[in-house]
Amino acid sequence: MNCSKVGTFLPLLVYGDLTDDEAAEVQKHLLECAGCSAKRAALVQVRRALNDMPQSEVVVDTAAIAQRAVPRSPPTRVWRKLAAATALAIAIGGLALLKLDVQVDGRQLTVRWGRLAKPQATGDVAALDERIRVLQELTHALAADVSARDRSRDVDRLSARVDALSRHVNRRFSEAERDMNALYAARFKPEAKGDRQ
């Protein structure tokens, strides 16, 4: 162990804070080192001087402590109840001031606060009439459109019927023509054959 390390151990040696092994090593070094021995002696002197430092007398006033602590003592039950009631009253008042409106509708909870919106009176009857007139026109236009659509559907239906009749007439015409040809052949073909012979 060198002087530097012993120097850090010496205060602990003086106060008995080294392990037995450490203390033995330091003591061994001190037997051989006059400088470290002097340091050790000086540290013993420091310890003695610290012990000798005087101390002023202090007397704690416990009555003053108890007195100072009283206002900060935990509130009694009565005070707690009063405090709770006040807090509740303040909360209710606050809700009233907020004009809180809670509605439960089916599975939906609605919370509104503030002044509730009133339905606004139109006041202007002429404007209301105008709006009704526009609505009427829109209704008529819609009805006309529906009617037009219905007529179009009728025309389509008639057209289909005309087509069917046309096909029927054509068919009948074809049949009549075929009958005419047959009659013509039955009446005039044998004579034509005889004329050629």
Add this chain to the structure above:
Amino acid sequence: MGNTGMPAAGDWRDDERAFTALVRRWQKPVARFLARVVIDDDRVQDLCQDVFLRVYMARQRYREGDTFSTWLFQIALNIARDEIRKKRRGGGPLQVSAAANAAALDADLEQKEIATTISHAVARLPPAQREVLALRHDQGMNFEQMARVLGTPASTLKSRFAVALNRLREQLAPLAKSLEET
């Protein structure tokens, strides 16, 4: 006293007389600790009063079985640190113990010089070293107990203590030399 440093009779948390007994038991060690760390004897009385006021206020938070001295000196340490912070903000230098100076007037020349020199030397130590010195030298705590009070590893505190003692030794060396010569 039990091993927690508590008075044996009565629960000091509920019994005023037991609390008073507790204060009588601990007021001197706490005052010594504060004087060593704060270095202002004029403030020690008030600070000591504050420590026990805080103990009284926090008495219901003290857990049975905890080491009372550790809890008490944690409170004293917080108050001492607050005081040092206030002094630093105020910009005033730390005052050397007036009691040490007064006592030195009554002592012989050698004792007077040693008392004055050691007081000044301790005042020049950083607060962290003064805390370790106060707990180890004045309160006789071991480094494990000190670690619990200060929240610092014991190994760090050991080296801090060695540095503090060697500084004091160095500052007392010129005085020791001159006393040897005379």
